[in-house]
Amino acid sequence: MKYILYTMILLLSISFMACEKQVDNTIPEGVGGLSELQQKYKQQLVASADGWVINYVPVAGQGSVAIWVKFNQDGTANIITDYNGFTSEQTNVRYRLGGVNAPELIFETYSAWHAIAENMGGAFEFVITFNTDGSANLRTINGTVKHTLKKATAADKADIIGKADVVNLIENFNKNASGYFKNLVLTNISAFFELNPNARTIKLTWLDASGNTVSEQFVYSNVANGIALNRAWKPLNLQVETIKFGQSSTNELAITEAGTAGTGKIAVDHVPAFPYKNSADYFIQQGGAVRFYAYTLATVADYYSPALLVEYQKLKTLMGAETFNTQIYNNNGTAPNITSSIQFRYVMPTGQTTHDGTASGWMPFYYTMQKLDANAIKITPTGVTTTVGVPFLSAANEFMSYIFPPEGVTIVPYGRAGALQRVRIVSRKDSKYYMMVTVSTPASIYIE
Numbered sequence: 001m002k003y004i005l006y007t008m009i010l011l012l013s014i015s016f017m018a019c020e021k022q023v024d025n026t027i028p029e030g031v032g033g034l035s036e037l038q039q040k041y042k043q044q045l046v047a048s049a050d051g052w053v054i055n056y057v058p059v060a061g062q063g064s065v066a067i068w069v070k071f072n073q074d075g076t077a078n079i080i081t082d083y084n085g086f087t088s089e090q091t092n093v094r095y096r097l098g099g100v101n102a103p104e105l106i107f108e109t110y111s112a113w114h115a116i117a118e119n120m121g122g123a124f125e126f127v128i129t130f131n132t133d134g135s136a137n138l139r140t141i142n143g144t145v146k147h148t149l150k151k152a153t154a155a156d157k158a159d160i161i162g163k164a165d166v167v168n169l170i171e172n173f174n175k176n177a178s179g180y181f182k183n184l185v186l187t188n189i190s191a192f193f194e195l196n197p198n199a200r201t202i203k204l205t206w207l208d209a210s211g212n213t214v215s216e217q218f219v220y221s222n223v224a225n226g227i228a229l230n231r232a233w234k235p236l237n238l239q240v241e242t243i244k245f246g247q248s249s250t251n252e253l254a255i256t257e258a259g260t261a262g263t264g265k266i267a268v269d270h271v272p273a274f275p276y277k278n279s280a281d282y283f284i285q286q287g288g289a290v291r292f293y294a295y296t297l298a299t300v301a302d303y304y305s306p307a308l309l310v311e312y313q314k315l316k317t318l319m320g321a322e323t324f325n326t327q328i329y330n331n332n333g334t335a336p337n338i339t340s341s342i343q344f345r346y347v348m349p350t351g352q353t354t355h356d357g358t359a360s361g362w363m364p365f366y367y368t369m370q371k372l373d374a375n376a377i378k379i380t381p382t383g384v385t386t387t388v389g390v391p392f393l394s395a396a397n398e399f400m401s402y403i404f405p406p407e408g409v410t411i412v413p414y415g416r417a418g419a420l421q422r423v424r425i426v427s428r429k430d431s432k433y434y435m436m437v438t439v440s441t442p443a444s445i446y447i448e
Helices: 002-019 034-047 112-120 154-176 279-284 306-319 387-403
Strands: 052-056 065-071 076-081 090-098 104-107 125-130 136-140 146-151 181-186 190-196 201-207 213-223 226-233 240-248 252-257 264-269 292-295 323-334 337-347 360-373 376-385 409-417 420-427 434-441
Touching: 034 065, 034 090, 034 125, 034 136, 052 154, 065 112, 065 154, 065 213, 076 112, 076 154, 154 213, 154 240, 154 252, 201 226, 279 292, 279 323, 279 360, 279 376, 279 409, 279 420, 306 323, 306 337, 306 387, 323 360, 323 434, 337 387, 360 387, 376 387, 387 420, 409 434
Parallel strands: none
Antiparallel strands: 052 065, 052 146, 065 076, 076 090, 090 104, 104 125, 125 136, 136 146, 181 190, 181 264, 190 201, 201 213, 213 226, 226 240, 240 252, 252 264, 292 323, 292 434, 323 337, 337 360, 360 376, 376 409, 409 420, 420 434
16 A cells, blocks of 8 residues: 555656756856846847847748847847838837846837737747857747847848838828729739738739639738738739839829739729629619618718718708618619608607607608619719708708719628628719618628
8 A cells, every 4th residue: 555655656746747847958058147148148239230130020921020120238229120100210229138047138118029019919028049150049938939130231221221111101102092992903903902011911802704803811021112922912813922112192102013913003092993793783773672771870980981970960960860860772662653762860859859840750862873883873862852851951962962972972892780781882073971881671691
C-alpha cells in the first residue's frame, strides 16, 4: 500500500514538473543581468542614426504597414507610417526596454502601433532579440510570429514617406468626393470598389461574362504611387496585381496602371458603374401579381441620407405630426384602378388633428413611373393627392424634387432586414439625396 502511494506521489510530481511553464534563458553569456541586456539593446536601437524600418504584418494574411522609427536616447521615438491617420511624423512617443524574463520593447505613448493593434490586431509590446546581421526580431508578447526590424537608410525613410503620400491621396479623395457610387472604370472593365484604409482591404464588385454580379475582397499594401493586392484580381480573364494612381480631383482619381485591365479612373459618381440586375422591375412590379410596398421607421437617420433628412424634417415640421413615416406603394389596387404613390403615415400629437379633423392616417401623393434601364426609373409626381394632403401638396412636391428628380433614381439593393429585402432609392441628379426602405411585399429576398 505504501509502495502504491509513493508511486502515485512520484507520478504526480513528474506531471506537475512537466506542466510547469518553461522560460528560456535569453541572457547571453558575457552579459550581466536582464537590466544590463535591456540597456545594451536600447543603445543598439539608438545607435542607428537613420532609424529603423519594418514592414509590419499585424496578423497573417493582412497587408503590411510600413513603419519608420527613430529611437532617441531620452526614451522618446519619432515615427512615420503609411497607416491612415499616422502619416505625419509623430514625435515624443515614449518607449522603454522592459520585461521580466526577457527584454521587451514597449511603446507607451498612443501611436500608430496602438491604432494598428486596435484596427488590425498586432501589438505595441514585443519581446526583442538581435540578429548577427544587426537586425532585430520583434515577437508579440505570448506570440510566436517574429517581425524584422532593420536599420534604415535615408532612402528607406523616403520610401515610407512616398507610401504615406498615397494614403493621404486616397483619404483626401474619399473625404472630398461628393457622389454616392465609387466606380472603378478601366479600359477593359468597370467595377464598384469599397476601400477600407484602416483594415487595409478593398472589395471589388463586377459583372462576369454571364452578367452575374461577383464580389471579391482583397487585402492590400501601399507601394510607391499605388496599392498592391495580396493576390491577383482576375475578372473576365484579366489580371490585376497592382493599381497605380495619378492625379486626383474632387470626384476622380486617375489610374495609370492596372495590369491587363488597362488604365482609367476611380470616379465618384451619381450613377453606378454597371446596372443592378432587375432592380427596376422589382421596384415597379408592373404586371406583377403583388404590389410593391416598402416603408421607413422612426429611426430617421437609418433611412434618410443627411441631405434628404433636412428636407424630411421640413415636411414633418409643417405637418406638425408626432409620427411621420414614409411608405412606398407601387402597382397598388385592382385593375383598372392601379396606382403608385409615396405616402406619409402620420400620427398627430394628443388632442391635435389635421385640417380635416383626422388625428392619424395616410397622406398619398401619386406619381407615374418610367423604366430607364435595369436599375433606373424616372418617377414623375402627378400633382394628385387626397383631401387631407391638399394643404401640403406644395411642400410634398418640394420634398419629392430631391428624391425623385427628372433625371431618375437608381434602385440599389441594400442587404436585408431579417428575411425582408432592403433597397436604397438614390437620386441620379445628386446622389447625396437617397432614402432606404424595407420591403414588406413582395416578401423575402429577391436581390442580394
